[in-house]
Amino acid sequence: xxxxxxxxxxxxxxxxxxxxxxxxxxxxxxxxxxxxxxxxxxxxxxxxxxxxxxxxxxxxxxxxxxxxxxxxxxxxxxxxxxxxxxxxxxxxxxxxxxxxxxxxxxxxxxxxxxxxxxxxxxxxxxxxxxxxxxxxxxxxxxxxxxxxxxxxxxxxxxxxxxxxxxxxxxxxxxxxxxxxxxxxxxxxxxxxxxxxxxxxxxxxxxxxxxxxxxxxxxxxxxxxxxxxxxxxxxxxxxxxxxxxxxxxxxxxxxxxxxxxxxxxxxxxxxxxxxxxxxxxxxxxxxxxxxxxxxxxxxxxxxxxxxxxxxxxxxxxxxxxxxxxxxxxxxxxxxxxxxxxxxxxxxxxxxxxxxxxxxxxxxxxxxxxxxxxxxxxxxxxxxxxxxxxxxxxxxxxxxxxxxxxxxxxxxxxxxxxxxxxxxxxxxxxxxxxxxxxxxxxxxxxxxxxxxxxxxxxxxxxxxxxxxxxxxxxxxxxxxxxxxxxxxxxxxxxxxxxxxxxxxxxxxxxxxxxxxxxxxxxxxxxxxxxxxxxxxxxxxxxxxxxxxxxxxxxxxxxxxxxxxxxxxxxxxxxxxxxxxxxxxxxxxxxxxxxxxxxx
Amino acid sequence: xxxxxxxxxxxxxxxxxxxxxxxxxxxxxxxxxxxxxxxxxxxxxxxxxxxxxxxxxxxxxxxxxxxxxxxxxxxxxxxxxxxxxxxxxxxxxxxxxxxxxxxxxxxxxxxxxxxxxxxxxxxxxxxxxxxxxxxxxxxxxxxxxxxxxxxxxxxxxxxxxxxxxxxxxxxxxxxxxxxxxxxxxxxxxxxxxxxxxxxxxxxxxxxxxxxxxxxxxxxxxxxxxxxxxxxxxxxxxxxxxxxxxxxxxxxxxxxxxxxxxxxxxxxxxxxxxx
Numbered sequence: 001x002x003x004x005x006x007x008x009x010x011x012x013x014x015x016x017x018x019x020x021x022x023x024x025x026x027x028x029x030x031x032x033x034x035x036x037x038x039x040x041x042x043x044x045x046x047x048x049x050x051x052x053x054x055x056x057x058x059x060x061x062x063x064x065x066x067x068x069x070x071x072x073x074x075x076x077x078x079x080x081x082x083x084x085x086x087x088x089x090x091x092x093x094x095x096x097x098x099x100x101x102x103x104x105x106x107x108x109x110x111x112x113x114x115x116x117x118x119x120x121x122x123x124x125x126x127x128x129x130x131x132x133x134x135x136x137x138x139x140x141x142x143x144x145x146x147x148x149x150x151x152x153x154x155x156x157x158x159x160x161x162x163x164x165x166x167x168x169x170x171x172x173x174x175x176x177x178x179x180x181x182x183x184x185x186x187x188x189x190x191x192x193x194x195x196x197x198x199x200x201x202x203x204x205x206x207x208x209x210x211x212x213x214x215x216x217x218x219x220x221x222x223x224x225x226x227x228x229x230x231x232x233x234x235x236x237x238x239x240x241x242x243x244x245x246x247x248x249x250x251x252x253x254x255x256x257x258x259x260x261x262x263x264x265x266x267x268x269x270x271x272x273x274x275x276x277x278x279x280x281x282x283x284x285x286x287x288x289x290x291x292x293x294x295x296x297x298x299x300x301x302x303x304x305x306x307x308x309x310x311x312x313x314x315x316x317x318x319x320x321x322x323x324x325x326x327x328x329x330x331x332x333x334x335x336x337x338x339x340x341x342x343x344x345x346x347x348x349x350x351x352x353x354x355x356x357x358x359x360x361x362x363x364x365x366x367x368x369x370x371x372x373x374x375x376x377x378x379x380x381x382x383x384x385x386x387x388x389x390x391x392x393x394x395x396x397x398x399x400x401x402x403x404x405x406x407x408x409x410x411x412x413x414x415x416x417x418x419x420x421x422x423x424x425x426x427x428x429x430x431x432x433x434x435x436x437x438x439x440x441x442x443x444x445x446x447x448x449x450x451x452x453x454x455x456x457x458x459x460x461x462x463x464x465x466x467x468x469x470x471x472x473x474x475x476x477x478x479x480x481x482x483x484x485x486x487x488x489x490x491x492x493x494x495x496x497x498x499x500x501x502x503x504x505x506x507x508x509x510x511x512x513x514x515x516x517x518x519x520x521x522x523x524x525x526x527x528x529x530x531x532x533x534x535x536x537x538x539x540x541x542x543x544x545x546x547x548x549x550x551x552x553x554x555x556x557x558x559x560x561x562x563x564x565x566x567x568x569x570x571x572x573x574x575x576x577x578x579x580x581x582x583x584x585x586x587x588x589x590x591x592x593x594x595x596x597x
Numbered sequence: 598x599x600x601x602x603x604x605x606x607x608x609x610x611x612x613x614x615x616x617x618x619x620x621x622x623x624x625x626x627x628x629x630x631x632x633x634x635x636x637x638x639x640x641x642x643x644x645x646x647x648x649x650x651x652x653x654x655x656x657x658x659x660x661x662x663x664x665x666x667x668x669x670x671x672x673x674x675x676x677x678x679x680x681x682x683x684x685x686x687x688x689x690x691x692x693x694x695x696x697x698x699x700x701x702x703x704x705x706x707x708x709x710x711x712x713x714x715x716x717x718x719x720x721x722x723x724x725x726x727x728x729x730x731x732x733x734x735x736x737x738x739x740x741x742x743x744x745x746x747x748x749x750x751x752x753x754x755x756x757x758x759x760x761x762x763x764x765x766x767x768x769x770x771x772x773x774x775x776x777x778x779x780x781x782x783x784x785x786x787x788x789x790x791x792x793x794x795x796x797x798x799x800x801x802x803x804x805x806x807x808x809x810x811x812x813x814x815x816x817x818x819x820x821x822x823x824x825x826x827x828x829x830x831x832x833x834x835x836x837x838x839x840x841x842x843x844x845x846x847x848x849x850x851x852x853x854x855x856x857x858x859x860x861x862x863x864x865x866x867x868x869x870x871x
Contacts, residue, residue: 303817305635305642305682313819342684344817347630348621370821372831379824379831379850381857388820396641396814402868405641405666406814407861481853528818529836533689 013055018102022080026101027053039076042066056200058121068119075099075116091115093122139241140169147461151431154317154399157458161251170198172236173243180233181245186578189213191230191245198248207256210249215289216282216577218257218324221250223315224574225452257327264334268295273591276301276358278345281309282573283364283564285332286580292335294588301343306395309366313395316425346530351560360559360587363546364580367565368528372521377475380483384409386422386522393429411518412436415486417472418522424455426520427464438464443471443491443504473511486514524570545569552586553579561587598679602656608735612662612706613672620655622685628717629691629808629840633816635682636670643667644813646710660709660738666865687816688839693717696780700772702765702794703729704786708739710808711785719746728768734759766793773801781806784843788855792848799844807843809834811855826850
């Protein structure tokens with residue numbers, strides 16, 4: 001019963017209220033206006049109090065003037081004149097006494113509390129009641145494009161929440177006083193606050209709230225691994241499913257964009273300081289956005305012909321529409337960020353040359369060089385790195401060949417090697433561009449697949465096959481040097497390694513052949529050497545990534561900061577943004593002598 | 598957008614020279630490095646070597662042969678027209694040292710980049726013997742420019758319409774037989790030509806550099822499409838090259854990899870003229 005009824009308990013719900021003693025209604029209608037009517041006592045004086053009966057609408061009328069902050073002595077039922085003062089609990093905000101009444105917004109009667117301090121907007125159920133009710137609303141699923149249809153197109157798979165679903169989902173949030181979800185967010189989005197705005201129908205307000213700390217909500221709502229971050233910390237998740245924070249984030253960001261409510265925020269007065277941001281991926285966007293808002297003049301350099309980094313060359317259209325990335329880049333331009341495309345830093349300008357012209361430089365160049373396995377036959381035709389395959393499809397739009405000039409790799413038995421999100425992206429792109437079958441080959445078991453659960457689920461749903469505990473040994477080519485097969489070996493899991501995952505070990509004499517005519521190697525990346533070629537003294541760690549101070553993201557060279565994959569190795573969009581935020585604060589502190597926002 | 602400040606048809610309808618205004622690139626680019634360009638919104642990214650640079654006017658010279666859709670579209674561009682994207686310099690510069698006597702061998706449009714490298718070799722004071730070849734007289738480019746940079750220049754054409762009849766390896770063999778002071782051979786041209794030159798110089802044990810031009814997309818090491826096998830190891834042409842020790846390059850593999858998209862190239866061309 002509650003599952004059905006509770007969705008009506010949201011902003012502006014009309015409350016039917018009753019006295020807990022005489023069970024008479026407290027609702028009255030005076031000249032077409034609805035009120036909840038109380039008798040009250042203020043400083044020993046009898047008075048009447050009229051409240052709006054709509055949930056979360058704070059309209060109050062009193063018969064005698066009361067200043068905000070003053071507390072009523074008592075509230076009485078106008079019928080039985082008994083005191084409504086609650087002995088059970090006090091106000092959750094200001095600890096003042098509260099009045100207890102009964103509401104019937106649900107199919108049964110439930111105690112409801114109202115704070116007696118004038119101006120305090122606290123009211124509601126006891127936490128225990130609230131938890132009892134809220135657990136019963138299931139997590140709302142996002143509608144998706146049917147799997148039979150979507151494998152023939154590149155349109156986005158999840159459609160986004162509807163307004164109704166979003167409000168229902170927002171209603172599940174407990175609005176914890178010390179929210180754990182915020183701790184799980186690399187950029188510290190005030191999650192309960194933005195969800196509260198959704199509950200009040202103020203979707204624009206919710207979007208603005210997120211944008212205080214996250215410049216790319218429509219991107220993060222789509223590609224963040226929320227199940228490992230904010231949602232993993234949600235209290236509801238202990239006994240039930242956590243609040244779908246990512247889906248809500250996406251909902252408000254899409255609402256703001258579609259309703260044309262995005263306005264460039266106020267930019268601080270121009271400062272006479274220049275910042276160069278190298279790389280226009282998510283980290284670079286964050287640094288550029290933050291510093292431009294603080295009034296710095298920011299120039300962003302991108303090696304490719306389109307800004308966005310991994311958001312445009314890596315993540316496929318069906319996961320992140322490129323029009324959204326374009327929109328976010330336009331927003332940066334409105335903030336005054338200058339974007340220089342086709343600029344490979346390290347060759348066209350060296351880092352030293354940038355330092356002559358800029359007060360600080362941020363290196364967000366991404367990881368770069370694709371890893372190969374170094375096995376026989378790896379350079380046969382039709383074996384691609386994930387980077388190349390995705391770049392052809394996403395950046396160069398090869399799936400629209402010959403309208404776009406870049407050729408699309410073809411095959412009937414596609415094999416993708418690797419188990420991460422990039423491997424899933426490759427497999428799903430392949431499925432959409434060929435007529436045959438697509439197999440993912442991964443050397444550990446399903447449990448160790450590093451991809452997001454949602455991505456694995458989508459891939460399986462679309463009919464991608466998984467060959468687990470399998471490792472390639474060599475590739476076999478035909479007369480024309482095109483790949484025609486792959487020899488593999490079966491693996492078994494041994495003792496856990498440094499990463500805590502069980503180490504895969506080959507099973508002796510278990511070699512077997514797989515037919516394949518298109519192979520995509522998705523095994524991660526190594527650092528790109530271009531900047532180091534001309535700036536060899538930039539200190540690097542033993543894996544070749546840039547060494548930084550984690551508190552400031554400053555490198556071994558003064559005024560040079562770095563973050564994202566070039567520091568951590570292949571990671572996520574939001575971690576790059578987190579690093580960008582830290583660096584922006586540190587740069588601002590150093591250049592202005594002040595701390596940032 | 599990058600303006601085409603000068604356009605020449607070096608061989609009518611088939612080999613074309615563009616001078617493109619790109620001051621930042623012109624200031625930095627060194628012999629042996631290349632650029633990638635994309636002519637319009639739907640265009641592909643193609644790597645092109647740079648034949649010459651004028652840092653004062655801020656222009657770079659590219660020379661290309663019309664082979665597919667992109668180059669056919671480029672042919673239709675006029676002086677004063679624009680190319681959407683030009684990115685560079687890419688790749689490592691050629692190693693240019695004063696060695697003494699150096700033979701430079703160029704074939705077809707490979708003579709374009711050879712010209713840039715020869716200029717650099719000349720500037721550090723090498724004694725340069727040049728050999729350039731083409732299929733036929735009309736397709737021979739940069740003869741006068743090369744003549745002014747080389748101490749001696751031999752020209753060959755496959756069909757004998759100009760210069761010596763035969764392949765560039767013929768005069769090369771003659772030089773190698775006659776002279777014992779050759780320190781280095783630089784060979785740039787079609788893969789077959791580079792392969793044959795390397796096979797020849799291997800016998801004489803003369804170090805030979807080649808400049809490779811495989812299929813690539815980003816040109817910054819990101820895609821790995823341009824991988825070539827050198828000395829049994831995989832190298833990325835854009836990040837580790839484009840110049841490699843010719844005796845160690847697996848030309849057969851490169852030849853096959855470069856013909857990977859022949860069908861698509863034809864399809865794209867047909868689509869564009871349909």
